[in-house]
Amino acid sequence: MISKPIRGSKTHGALKYLFGPGKANEHTDPHIVASWGGFAPDPGRDPGDPDATLVQLRDVLDLHVVRYGKPVTQHVYHRPVRADPTxxxxxxxxxxxxxxxxxxxxxxxxEDDPNGCRWIAVRHADDHIHILATVVRADLTQARLRGDQYRVETELTKIEREYKLKDLSDTRTREYRDAIPKRAKGKELHKAQRLGREGTDRDRLRTAVRQALAGAADEEEFTARLTAKGVLLAVRRAPSGDVTGYKFALPTGDENGPIWFSGSKLASDLTQPKIQARFALGVDQPASPTPHPRTWPADGRHRASTTIERAYPAFDDDQDAARAEALIRGGLEVLDTLAATSPTLSRKELHQAARAMEYTRTAHTRAAGADLRAMRSAARELLHAGPATGRGEDGTAAATILTSLVLLAVVIAKWHAAQGHRHQADAARTAADHLRAAYTRHAAKPIAHLTLEGRLLPKPDHDRQADAVRQTLPADQATRLLAEDNWAALAATLAQAEATGHNPTTLLTNAAGRRELATADSPAAVLTWRIRRDANLPTPAPAATPDELRTRAARARTTSRTTGTPATTVITPPAPVAPDQVRRTR
Structure with missing residues (x-):
């Protein structure tokens, strides 16, 4: 079924159309099939004076609008609902x-609201009805209709399944097509192929504009960042001098000059009014940097990951499309900034994740300001912290924020799937895959160090951390976590935190309470990075040389054989790699 609302200001005119012959006499037997109380006068069933009944119906529909006492802009809510011809x-x-x-x-x-608006449903054809309502409720407040299209589309999907009608959820993705980036034309694709470029000028330009916009506080900063990226900007002005639009271009060596694209030709949210609306929201100033500049990128990533995790619960509410859209837009800004400030090790995967995330947006929704501001501020935090090296503390901070972003992509996919938005859900899953790949590149070495340390923990320490997990998590989650390969890394982290004065149970409770462990590929890894961030633990590093670790492992096995005490499982470090082999792997 297809349905989209139409707003108007003339109840009588809408009724005349619904009960009239139609534009080409296509209306047959117009009549009411449902109404707000079941007793609405029906001009289509009045054998006497249908015109008088039409006026009477207008008056009862407009009753609360008249009682409201002041003008109501577009008080008529008209929603056709059409079934598929098949x-x-x-x-x-x-x-x-x-x-x-x-x-x-x-x-x-x-449902079950006695103060709802007055409405009727008129049928004048086999395949569709028209719902007509006035938007003032019986308690003389206006109906809350923000996000109505998403809720109706979700309900239509349920109706199609229950009534065994054709699934038109794909057809209902018109708004998705409005929201996604504008696709390159054939000539642009051929040019990029001829020049050996990965993307077209339009794609490269859109990415550059998004990265310049991510976290920018105002137009001046946005313009400066465009210039730094080599992007040309032209401002279109009205005769009054007011700015009415932006055009962007990349410098070229062509004698015909650069090819300009208006913001709307790049993406629907890159128009001048939409960009200015972001600036109007403002951004929070980044936290004061630590005295050590080398830790700024890591600090910024840790703070941004905390902001991302606060967004998860918003996607539990299937009805709040405005909040979801705000957080999706904000998440895209965070990704764009992270891609621009990350090392080569993960930059390509992050760029691909950001491009996939563009396809998770929805159109025609007024984003919730506070949520979008929070995510834009997280992007600004990353921007202010500066480029990261990917090594040491930067690497562990990157792993932390990437686990947060993976789970954000997962909850976005689940939310879109619940709304029946198949294309957006698929795009979110693609973004999650790229983010997992980037995470693996940053997390492999520190997780390996922690795993070695965790498997060499004395048995009493190991058992104490396992008991803390069993006390904190539900039994099924605790069992799964303790069976993971990454459990040893979490055990080492809990032991380190305990040694610095933290309570492992408290840390686990706080880290596990941030939701979405169930959908994580490795709950133990997610908890490891959250706890290391919360407890401000240092970068994981080898506690001993490989030879020393082998000696400690052998002693643990010997102790187990001579005393009969089960030794903690140990891992034998790999043999040293020759320098020439290291160079080849690079």
């Missing part, structure tokens, strides 16, 4: 039930 013909009773479900989902007349 669907069976539904009865009046079935259409009536569908209409009641749609007005409940939209917010016009929520």
């Amino acid at each position: 669907d069976r013909i539904l009865s009046d009773e079935e259409w009536g039930t569908i209409a009641r479900r749609i007005v409940a989902a939209s917010g016009i007349a929520p």
